[in-house]
Amino acid sequence: xxxxxxxxxxxxxxxxxxxxxxxxxxxxxxxxxxxxxxxxxxxxxxxxxxxxxxxxxxxxxxxxxxxxxxxxxxxxxxxxxxxxxxxxxxxxxxxxxxxxxxxxxxxxxxxxxxxx
Amino acid sequence: xxxxxxxxxxxxxxxxxxxxxxxxxxxxxxxxxxxxxxxxxxxxxxxxxxxxxxxxxxxxxxxxxxxxxxxxxxxxxxxxxxxxxxxxxxxxxxxxxxxxxxxxxxxxxxxxxxxxxxxxxxxxxxxxxxxxxxxxxxxxxxxxxxxxxxxxxxxxxxxxxxxxxxxxxxxxxxxxxxxxxxxxxxxxxxxxxxxxxxxxxxxxxxxxxxxxxxxxxxxxxxxxxxxxxxxxxxxxxxxxxxxxxxxxxxxxxxxxxxxxxxxxxxxxxxxxxxxxxxxxxxxxxxxxxxxxxxxxxxxxxxxxxxxxxxxxxxxxxxxxxxxxxxxxxxxxxxxxxxxxxxxxxxxxxxxxxxxxxxxxxxxxxxxxxxxxxxxxxxxxxxxxxxxxxxxxxxxxxxxxxxxxxxxxxxxxxxxxxxxxxxxxxxxxxxxx
Numbered sequence: 001x002x003x004x005x006x007x008x009x010x011x012x013x014x015x016x017x018x019x020x021x022x023x024x025x026x027x028x029x030x031x032x033x034x035x036x037x038x039x040x041x042x043x044x045x046x047x048x049x050x051x052x053x054x055x056x057x058x059x060x061x062x063x064x065x066x067x068x069x070x071x072x073x074x075x076x077x078x079x080x081x082x083x084x085x086x087x088x089x090x091x092x093x094x095x096x097x098x099x100x101x102x103x104x105x106x107x108x109x110x111x112x113x114x115x116x
Numbered sequence: 117x118x119x120x121x122x123x124x125x126x127x128x129x130x131x132x133x134x135x136x137x138x139x140x141x142x143x144x145x146x147x148x149x150x151x152x153x154x155x156x157x158x159x160x161x162x163x164x165x166x167x168x169x170x171x172x173x174x175x176x177x178x179x180x181x182x183x184x185x186x187x188x189x190x191x192x193x194x195x196x197x198x199x200x201x202x203x204x205x206x207x208x209x210x211x212x213x214x215x216x217x218x219x220x221x222x223x224x225x226x227x228x229x230x231x232x233x234x235x236x237x238x239x240x241x242x243x244x245x246x247x248x249x250x251x252x253x254x255x256x257x258x259x260x261x262x263x264x265x266x267x268x269x270x271x272x273x274x275x276x277x278x279x280x281x282x283x284x285x286x287x288x289x290x291x292x293x294x295x296x297x298x299x300x301x302x303x304x305x306x307x308x309x310x311x312x313x314x315x316x317x318x319x320x321x322x323x324x325x326x327x328x329x330x331x332x333x334x335x336x337x338x339x340x341x342x343x344x345x346x347x348x349x350x351x352x353x354x355x356x357x358x359x360x361x362x363x364x365x366x367x368x369x370x371x372x373x374x375x376x377x378x379x380x381x382x383x384x385x386x387x388x389x390x391x392x393x394x395x396x397x398x399x400x401x402x403x404x405x406x407x408x409x410x411x412x413x414x415x416x417x418x419x420x421x422x423x424x425x426x427x428x429x430x431x432x433x434x435x436x437x438x439x440x441x442x443x444x445x446x447x448x449x450x451x452x453x454x455x456x457x458x459x460x461x462x463x464x465x466x467x468x469x470x471x472x473x474x475x476x477x478x479x480x481x482x483x484x485x486x487x488x489x490x491x492x493x494x495x496x497x498x499x500x501x502x503x504x505x506x507x508x509x510x511x512x513x514x515x516x517x518x519x520x521x522x523x524x525x526x527x528x529x530x531x532x533x534x535x536x537x538x539x540x541x542x543x544x545x546x547x548x
Contacts, residue, residue: 002291089293090243091301112290 003038003113004093006083008106011076013045016104023103031085036096042081046071080106120165123173128157131174132259133345137231138178139185140294146238146284148185150256156181232257233349234295236342240309241292248283249312255280257345258338268319268335299364306350306368310375310432313343317379321386322534333386340379347372367430370422374433377418381439384411395539400448412443434463453482470496471503478507486514502531506541513544521545 016024031037051072054065071078083100087093090112097110135156139149156177170176239252250269254260260268266276286292297305320335350369388402419440422433429437438459445451460476474496481489490511498504509524525545532538 004290087291089291090241091293091297093291094243114289 001086001088002093004085004087004097005111005113006085006093006097006100007079007109007111008081008083008100008104009077009109010080010106011078016042020103020105023105027100027103031083031096036085036087036092038084038086040081040083043079046078120169123169124157124160124164127160127173127177128259129341131177132157133232133235133257134174135177135181136256136259137235139181140235140238141231142182143185143189144294146256146287146294148188152181152185152188153177155184230349232345236309236346237296237305238287238292238294240305240312241287242305242308243290243292244283244286246312246315248279249308250315251276251280252283253312253342254316254338257342260338264334268332303364303368306346306372309346310343310371313339313346314375314379314432316342317382321382322537336379336383336386340376340383343372343376343379347376366425366427370425370427371430371432373418373422374430374436377415377422377436378432378439380411380415380418381436381443384408384415384443390536393539394536395543396536398540399442404446407443415443416440429462431463431466434459434466438463451482453479457483470498471501474498474501474504474507481511481514486511490515500531502528502533502537502541504528505531509541509544 028037028040031040047070049071051068051070052065053068056063081104085093085096087096090110093110093112097108101108132153135153136146136149139152140146143149159180160173160177164170235257236253239256240249244252247269251265254265254268255262262277262280263273265271265280266273269276271279287294296302317336317339320332320337320339347369350365350372384407385399385402387408388404388406389397391397415436419433419436422429423437438456441452441455441459456479457476460472460479464472464476474493477489477492480492490508493504493508493511496504505524505528509521509528512518512521512524522545525541529538529541529545532541
């Protein structure tokens with residue numbers, strides 16, 4: 001079995017509507033029943049993000065981490081939520097991603113975990 | 117080339133995909149399969165001239181490649197146990213059950229049990245970009261070398277190598293299954309496979325490179341060989357399944373037969389297609405005695421078999437039928453144009469694209485005259501397509517509008533892809 005990240009892509013700050021939430025709930029139950037479920041979650045809007053840089057910078061190895069307000073990237077689309085699923089191979093994962101996209105009414109990027 | 121050299125070349129064409137596919141199934145790893153198949157052929161090149169050609173060359177190659185692969189896996193295993201795990205992937209027959217999402221599992225054993233077909237479907241997986249599918253299919257199934265593929269598709273060798281490597285990495289990391297898709301997915305996935313094969317054929321039939329010869333027999337031959345393979349392997353799909361799945365699989369097999377017929381009937385005309393001076397010769401001016409009668413007979417038989425099946429024809433079957441009408445005519449003036457237009461009407465219902473309408477208009481010109489055809493062509497949104505301007509030029513010339521025709525030829529020449537086409541169009545433009 002391999003694990004995949006299904007990222008929900010969106011370009012609108014609107015939250016999921018009531019029917020969308022219900023559809024997502026039903027989809028989640030089905031994922032659990034069929035043994036594909038690992039974890040899922042919705043994310044707050046990108047303007048709630050904080051970027052943290054804890055690498056040792058030019059100020060030397062003991063420099064304080066740098067906190068920056070806002071998303072790491074100015075982009076038209078961002079990730080509104082995600083699923084982590086388990087599937088034997090990409091054809092199954094693609095099918096789940098297609099169903100997930102239909103239920104949450106947004107596009108999904110499907111990516112395998114390394115070495116999964 | 118020595119006799120043994122010729123034997124090895126022939127065995128390579130016939131057995132490469134089989135050796136790669138068998139190894140891919142046993143080791144679940146396309147890299148190993150390809151490398152060890154290549155090594156087995158290299159060993160054959162050394163040994164056969166000395167030891168003689170073995171009685172069963174394919175079996176010898178598979179066994180040799182298999183031994184080499186096991187040696188390799190053992191070496192890797194000594195390095196890291198984890199790597200061995202990755203290589204000793206689960207029995208791929210488990211992977212032939214890709215439909216178990218929400219309870220629509222395929223029967224055990226998969227839809228079609230053939231290693232080479234699995235290989236074709238893996239290389240043509242929709243999760244891979246189209247150029248990667250073409251390159252991977254030519255490499256893994258066709259056995260072409262990376263430099264050969266790069267030459268055919270006008271890419272730098274290094275870039276083509278990276279494209280193939282990336283595709284293989286994606287297959288491994290994303291776990292693209294080494295298998296035939298589930299029953300429900302077969303028709304859609306066959307469409308993708310056939311599109312890859314048609315692309316390979318078309319690149320061979322009319323090269324996009326002005327620097328190269330117009331027709332690449334090696335590529336058209338390879339495309340035909342691979343399509344034959346898919347066509348031969350597909351009909352088995354319908355047998356084990358229920359009526360609904362059988363119908364879908366039958367449709368897929370029908371289109372495979374259609375594409376094969378289309379390629380054979382197109383290939384049959386190849387000897388008459390380029391003049392001694394290297395210019396393209398249009399259909400109505402070709403020396404029909406130079407056409408390959410054997411390919412035409414085979415293509416016609418496929419088209420007739422599809423007609424007799426009573427199933428509604430798909431895109432490739434209609435294109436094949438149009439080519440059958442053309443190759444049926446003893447001379448260009450004997451062509452049954454009303455039949456051609458009727459077939460284009462059917463095609464336009466499946467695919468109402470401007471290119472189909474352009475080709476239909478060419479047939480309409482023969483049936484109803486150039487004036488009617490020109491009216492149908494003029495508004496097509498194909499300003500950037502050389503064939504659009506070449507067609508207009510021809511219709512304008514027939515209507516006696518010489519100046520407008522000349523301007524249209526100029527535009528067609530500016531957009532034409534290779535020298536044979538340019539030579540033809542230039543000659544036409546300069547004819548009185």
